[in-house]
Amino acid sequence: MSKPHYDREHHVKKATGIGDPQCFKGEAPAARFKVGDKVRIKDLPDLFYTRTQGYTRGAEGTISRLVYESPPAEDESWDNTENVEWFYSLVFDMQELWPNYPEAYAGDTVETEIPEHYLEAV
Amino acid sequence: MSSITRQKVMRHLDIVGQIQPALHQATHAPSPDMIDNAHFRAYTRSPHDVGGEPDVSITWEEKEEEVWEHNTFVTCEVLAWRGVWNAEERRRRQNVEVGQTQYLGLPYYGRWLLTAAKILVDKQFVTATELQDKVAEVRKRYE
Numbered sequence: 001m002s003k004p005h006y007d008r009e010h011h012v013k014k015a016t017g018i019g020d021p022q023c024f025k026g027e028a029p030a031a032r033f034k035v036g037d038k039v040r041i042k043d044l045p046d047l048f049y050t051r052t053q054g055y056t057r058g059a060e061g062t063i064s065r066l067v068y069e070s071p072p073a074e075d076e077s078w079d080n081t082e083n084v085e086w087f088y089s090l091v092f093d094m095q096e097l098w099p100n101y102p103e104a105y106a107g108d109t110v111e112t113e114i115p116e117h118y119l120e121a122v
Numbered sequence: 123m124s125s126i127t128r129q130k131v132m133r134h135l136d137i138v139g140q141i142q143p144a145l146h147q148a149t150h151a152p153s154p155d156m157i158d159n160a161h162f163r164a165y166t167r168s169p170h171d172v173g174g175e176p177d178v179s180i181t182w183e184e185k186e187e188e189v190w191e192h193n194t195f196v197t198c199e200v201l202a203w204r205g206v207w208n209a210e211e212r213r214r215r216q217n218v219e220v221g222q223t224q225y226l227g228l229p230y231y232g233r234w235l236l237t238a239a240k241i242l243v244d245k246q247f248v249t250a251t252e253l254q255d256k257v258a259e260v261r262k263r264y265e
Contacts, residue, residue, distance in 0.1 A: 009205035020209065043127045046167055049214050054134055054167065055174040058127025076210040098174070099132065 011081060021070035027084035028069035032116060037063045039090070039119040049077050052118050059097055060122055061090035064111065072115040085116045130160070132174075137164040139176030143223040169225040170217035191231040198238050207241055215241060 015023040033039060043057040044050075051073040067089050071081045094108040095101045101108070141164055157165070201207055207215070215237045217225060224233065242248045 011208045012203055012205050015208075016203075043130070046163070046171070048166075049168055049218055050171065051168075053173055054131060054138075054171050057131050058125050059131075073210050073213075076208060077214040079208060079211060 011079060014081075021068040021087075024069045024071065024081070024084045026069070028086050028116075031066055031086045033063055033086075033088060033119060033121070035063050035065060038122040039063060039088075040122050041090075041114060042118050042120055044118060049074050052114050053112065055097055056090075056092065056112065056114065059092055061092040061096075063088045064091050065089040067113055070115070072117065087113050087115050088119065089113050133160055134164060134167075135174040136176065137161060138167065141165065141222070142175075142177065143226060168218045169220070169222040170213075187231075190235075194231045194235045194238065198234055201238060201241070206245065206247065211241075212237065 011020075038060055039062075040060050041052065041056045041058065044052070046052070046054065065088070067087045069084050069086055070076065071084055075081065075083060089111055090113070091109050091111045094110060095106060097110065137160055198212060202209060202212065216233045220228070220233055220237065224236075228236065239253060243250050243253060
């Protein structure tokens with residue numbers, strides 16, 4: 001093993017004074033979805049790293065907000081920051097996520113952020 | 123709840139609950155036919171992907187952070203400012219690379235501190251021998 005020679009400060013130089021993910025603003029391709037769209041979460045392989053919760057996979061949610069542009073966690077975690085995409089805040093009906101969710105709490109929701117490449121139109 | 127993916131998700135969460143670290147239970151070196159695709163996924167999942175697996179409840183305690191915890195946080199931030207890692211690599215190492223047993227077994231900032239030391243060795247900023255020598259030196263102060 002040899003010591004890496006890449007510019008290990010490239011990320012901190014880019015984000016200093018701006019913030020992360022703010023430093024990636026304007027780098028993502030045009031958003032494929034808009035607020036109010038119903039989408040399904042793809043069950044992509046979760047080998048090594050992901051932040052797309054297992055319990056959301058295969059479920060349908062509604063987009064409540066386009067939150068920011070960023071490399072997906074799977075890339076940024078190994079300092080790969082070239083492929084930037086939109087992140088969406090999605091609202092899931094708890095009854096959609098959990099079998100036997102109590103009828104008394106119908107209308108409960110959970111909201112979480114998921115990157116675009118996990119989403120498919122319903 | 124009808125799609126095949128959703129059925130797989132629910133089975134996945136069930137298996138994950140069953141493989142929570144258990145003491146004194148022989149699970150060493152299973153033969154390949156003991157690990158089907160569903161079990162492979164449960165074993166290799168990111169341990170921080172929690173939610174929905176069967177588990178016991180824990181006690182909620184309101185507690186101030188301790189000085190060593192603040193110091194650990196600052197140390198990890200400084201490592202980011204110096205380009206040693208970014209926040210996402212830090213999370214991956216603290217929450218996933220530590221494995222299920224350490225993820226559930228160590229205190230929150232214990233994982234931060236352990237990971238801060240580990241990345242300095244992994245990326246060759248210090249050698250494991252230098253780190254071990256330093257730990258031994260500090261230990262001597264308290265003997």
